[in-house]
Amino acid sequence: MKRIRRxxxxxxxxxxxxxxxxxxxxxDSIMFDLEDAVSIKEKDSARLLVAQALQLPIYRESGIxxxxxxxxxxxxxxLHDLEAVVRAGxxxxxxxxxxxxxxxxxxxxxxxxxxxxxxxxVGSTKLMAAVESALGVVNAVAIxxxxxxxxxxxLAAFDYLVDMQTERGDGTELFYARCAVLHAARVAKxxxxxxxxxxxxxxxxxxxxxxxxxxxxxxxxxxxxxRQIELxxxxxxxxxxxxxxxxxVVEAAEEGEQAGLGVIxxxxxxxxxxxxxxxxxxxxxxxxxxxxxxx
Ligand SMILES: CC(C)(COP(=O)(O)OP(=O)(O)OC[C@H]1O[C@@H](n2cnc3c(N)ncnc32)[C@H](O)[C@@H]1OP(=O)(O)O)[C@@H](O)C(=O)NCCC(=O)NCCSC(=O)C[C@@](O)(CC(=O)O)C(=O)O
Ligand SMILES: [Mg+2]
Numbered sequence: 001m002k003r004i005r006r007x008x009x010x011x012x013x014x015x016x017x018x019x020x021x022x023x024x025x026x027x028d029s030i031m032f033d034l035e036d037a038v039s040i041k042e043k044d045s046a047r048l049l050v051a052q053a054l055q056l057p058i059y060r061e062s063g064i065x066x067x068x069x070x071x072x073x074x075x076x077x078x079l080h081d082l083e084a085v086v087r088a089g090x091x092x093x094x095x096x097x098x099x100x101x102x103x104x105x106x107x108x109x110x111x112x113x114x115x116x117x118x119x120x121x122v123g124s125t126k127l128m129a130a131v132e133s134a135l136g137v138v139n140a141v142a143i144x145x146x147x148x149x150x151x152x153x154x155l156a157a158f159d160y161l162v163d164m165q166t167e168r169g170d171g172t173e174l175f176y177a178r179c180a181v182l183h184a185a186r187v188a189k190x191x192x193x194x195x196x197x198x199x200x201x202x203x204x205x206x207x208x209x210x211x212x213x214x215x216x217x218x219x220x221x222x223x224x225x226x227r228q229i230e231l232x233x234x235x236x237x238x239x240x241x242x243x244x245x246x247x248x249v250v251e252a253a254e255e256g257e258q259a260g261l262g263v264i265x266x267x268x269x270x271x272x273x274x275x276x277x278x279x280x281x282x283x284x285x286x287x288x289x290x291x292x293x294x295x
Pocket of ligand 1 (some may be wrong): 004009011012017018021022036096107130150155156157158160195200222224225226279
């Protein structure tokens with residue numbers, strides 16, 4: 001089954017206390033941050049802490065994917081970050097401020113070099129791109145298609161909105177960027193991640209945004225607080241009615257196939273290949289995440 005990535009939890013890399021407990025919250029992916037959540041004077045210690053954390057077996061044992069957001073390769077820290085985390089066996093490197101396909105090509109060349117020098121299988125380190133500028137959004141398709149190592153593309157609203165000379169509001173300000181990033185991901189057949197929701201005490205506002213992201217088609221969201229994980233997972237879980245309907249669709253499709261029917265219907269409604277595929281995905285998701293609880 002394809003890896004499910006609904007929640008990607010940012011964790012400030014210099015925070016040893018958070019590092020020591022992060023796995024208990026069971027996000028789909030933990031994203032150790034070496035970029036903006038780490039002050040300049042803590043960059044080196046954070047890199048060491050994160051490299052140590054990556055080598056703990058607990059993440060693999062609990063099925064949590066490890067992601068590290070490195071500093072941009074144009075900074076004095078980026079290449080040091082990359083050396084440390086690839087050697088430590090990170091699953092995915094997230095590149096902030098990705099503006100064009102060349103940024104990913106450059107990252108990939110460095111990753112290949114490091115993998116060869118430390119004996120990691122070439123290609124085993126996956127990548128993801130964070131798009132945080134108007135240029136990155138405009139180039140989203142080229143970025144998403146730039147490497148077979150890419151597992152996803154994320155929209156980063158804070159930096160993007162500064163570049164756009166506006167601020168967070170009702171979502172209108174992110175409409176074009178969300179659609180562009182999402183289409184790029186679907187063209188490249190990789191995952192798409194929606195923006196961070198900054199007010200960790202506003203469950204209602206968070207869920208409104210989660211529901212929008214889900215409806216648009218995002219695989220999940222970047223998160224900043226463990227309290228957002230369960231809310232997100234529950235919102236992405238199928239309802240009981242959706243699950244029951246999906247089972248009926250699959251049963252009807254199987255019966256139709258056995259009877260040699262070209263076209264099948266369920267309660268008078270035509271069931272075609274996309275509806276069957278959607279039903280199979282719903283059943284798989286329900287097995288993985290359970291049925292949605294009403295809150
Ligand atoms: C927001 C807040 C300060 C709230 O603190 P609070 O203290 O009120 O939280 P509480 O809920 O009370 O904590 C209860 C318990 O959970 C523990 N706990 C909390 N957060 C945890 C966590 N993240 N991981 C593990 N553990 C955690 C905590 O230690 C405590 O543990 P314990 O004491 O044992 O009970 C805190 O969450 C936090 O620092 N978040 C991470 C912030 C961050 O990473 N920002 C950078 C990424 S965005 C960016 O850069 C913009 C971007 O680039 C984005 C893009 O690229 O997409 C763009 O441009 O848009
Ligand atoms: Mg940013």
